[in-house]
Amino acid sequence: MRRILVTGALGQIGSELVPALRERYGNENVVASDIRMPTGQDGADGPFEYVDCQRLHQIEVVLRRYDIDTIYHLAAVLSAVAETKPMVAWDVNMGSVYQVVEAARQHGCAVFHPSSIGAFGPTTPRDHTPQDTIQRPTTMYGITKVAAELLCDYYASRFRVDTRGVRLPGLVSYVAPPGGGTTDYAVAIFHEAVRHRHYTCYLRADSTLDFMYMPDAVRAMIEIMEADPGRLTHRNAYNITAMSATPASLTAAIRKYIPDFVIDYDIDPARQAIADSWPNSLDDSLARLDWDWAPRFDLDAMTADMLENIARRTKTARWGGGGRYAD
Secondary structure, three states, X not given: OOOEEEEXXXXXXHHHHHHHHHHHHOHHHEEEEEOOOOOOOOXXXXXXXXXXXXXXXXXXXXXXXXXXXXXXXXXXXXXXXXXXXHHHHHHHHHHHHHHHXXXXXXXXXXXXXXXXXXXXXXXXXXXXXXXXXXXXXXXXXXXXXXXXXXXXHHHHHHHOOOEEOEEEOEEEOOOOOOOOOHHHHHHHHHHHHHXXXXXXXXXXXXXXXXXXXXXXXXXXXXXXXXXXXXXXXXXXXXXXXXXXXXXXXXXXXXXXXXXXXXXXXXXXHXXXXXXXXXXXXXXXXXXXXXXXXXXXXXHHHHHHHHHHHHHHHHOOOOEOHHHOEOO
């Protein structure tokens, strides 16, 4: 039975990964941690520890206390926030990864660490971006992601630490609010459609990026850690994706359910520049080959599920028969 520590557990990914891991491995076998303390029901179903991942001692205390053998390291400063606080992003994103893999080396733990489409840059092939290609990001977030990929590879080859990871596209979730990423518009647009039937987008209507619904992303994180290591030709940073979308195509998908939804645009030059430096689409064929990766949600399925769950959770919308909002 695995004994798992999740860092950054109160963030967008952790909010859904922790419950999924606890359902699979048992509540007491999954320790959630963060530099914030939980409120309400957060962390109520299992152990929670305050952990600053830039401090090796704090990580080691929890590893010993719970006999941890696997770490999901999620703590990070995301792309848009990282551009406003680049030195903080470097300290958090790189300092914490180093402390986690070093703790894993000393205590014999496996490590999952997510990379991102942000690890690519404007000179990367933009369409069907290969698994192995040019990586010259122009953002601090991207720089830390490339450096973390290399650091995890180093610990795997030099010290035989079982490090694994995926390059995540933009993630869409109804559970947690946006956390400061460039692709967060793809979360906000659904919430605003349900609440106000109007959204002002900070990216151009034709800005193409890859996305994934959070249930698929969570499943990918679990599946790669359970994969047969003998099949893994890469230890870290597998490309994975589910769909390519633009603000315009998301709007069209939403209008199938909310016909009077209106979108307008107020472009944020900083976030637009970040989006323009990232690929339009990823080639995830190696993940499909090495560990049988396959998404279950396409754009239409994700849209229907997002709208239904947001309406249910907010209790502000009237969900009518046939999958449409009632007038």
